Amino acid sequence: AQSVTQLDSQVPVFEEAPVELRCNYSSSVSVYLFWYVQYPNQGLQLLLKYLSGSTLVKGINGFEAEFNKSQTSFHLRKPSVHISDTAEYFCAVSGPNDYKLSFGAGTTVTVRA
């Protein structure tokens, strides 16, 4: 079975500063990795996913993530955040042929002016 650990529960950051959200996974097989965002009072929205190929994945709203197999990590980054990036971010994992995703506990990002 696969699982993910999000290493930070809360990340405060100033507007226009960079942000990195850390995610580590555990699995004995190859994995697919995802980042989702949940804005206040909304459902989850897919930011980006890694299935195979290039280890640097670009997503929506200027986010990107890097898959690192040796460190079993999939960290999410944005070089310059906006107030509108205030949200909760979830890392998720599935194995090949899995129907279901396993989610981390979430990281709350609060962007301040």
Next chain:
Amino acid sequence: DVKVTQSSRYLVKRTGEKVFLECVQDMDHENMFWYRQDPGLGLRLIYFSYDVKMKEKGDIPEGYSVSREKKERFSLILESASTNQTSMYLCASSPSAGANYGYTFGSGTRLTVV
């Protein structure tokens, strides 16, 4: 625009009541899921369905059941609601090819059991 619609945004129910949470998707997806979301715990899978009338238990099925009579509708049932079932409930769907296509989520139902 594709959608997953959850019938109620907020619900307040009494302990011991039978509660139905409804979810409808218009994408012709085979797979549908029910998660609950709690602070510090992330999303935990309650049940999922990979076809009409087919269901499988997730990680925390105790106290819940599900029904999928039509492809587009997936219902979560709390047989006898308890206060520890106060939570945000999220429905999602995906195509049959698997989780690698990603999920489409509904906006959630915040259930309070008093």
